[in-house]
Amino acid sequence: MPSASMPDPVSPVTGYHAAAQKGTSFLLTARDVESLIEPFAHSANARLEPASFVYQHDARGVIYSVGAPAPHSLAYRLKLSGQALGELSLTRDKPFTEEEIQWLESHIFGLVSALHSALSSSDQAMVEHNSTHTTVA
Numbered sequence: 001m002p003s004a005s006m007p008d009p010v011s012p013v014t015g016y017h018a019a020a021q022k023g024t025s026f027l028l029t030a031r032d033v034e035s036l037i038e039p040f041a042h043s044a045n046a047r048l049e050p051a052s053f054v055y056q057h058d059a060r061g062v063i064y065s066v067g068a069p070a071p072h073s074l075a076y077r078l079k080l081s082g083q084a085l086g087e088l089s090l091t092r093d094k095p096f097t098e099e100e101i102q103w104l105e106s107h108i109f110g111l112v113s114a115l116h117s118a119l120s121s122s123d124q125a126m127v128e129h130n131s132t133h134t135t136v137a
Helices: 012-025 028-050 097-134
Strands: 052-057 062-067 074-082 083-092
Touching: 028 052, 028 062, 028 083, 062 097, 074 097, 083 097
Parallel strands: none
Antiparallel strands: 052 062, 052 083, 074 083
């Protein structure tokens, strides 16, 4: 589980796209998915100062959670090309402004693209792995 303190922000685009590219040649683990989420979480923390940041992908068994819930929240179901990519939520004590919501939503697309690419590659690798290890009795 990640620590509650977040390091300096990183570029959301280069951070999670680079992590996605690293993950395309093997089956993704929960930790690999977290490596895509962390740069985004750091950027969101620097810009929005949320009390909590939660990403979860139930089908993959991934939960990335930092902080404690607060009264005001934003929540998104992440999906691309019909593929469910998890859920993202941020909370804090004061309401999010329209400008902050627009910033977040403009950056979510990069995260969704990286997750879709990495998870699709992982799924394809799993299919290929299973087809090469099928035996006939």
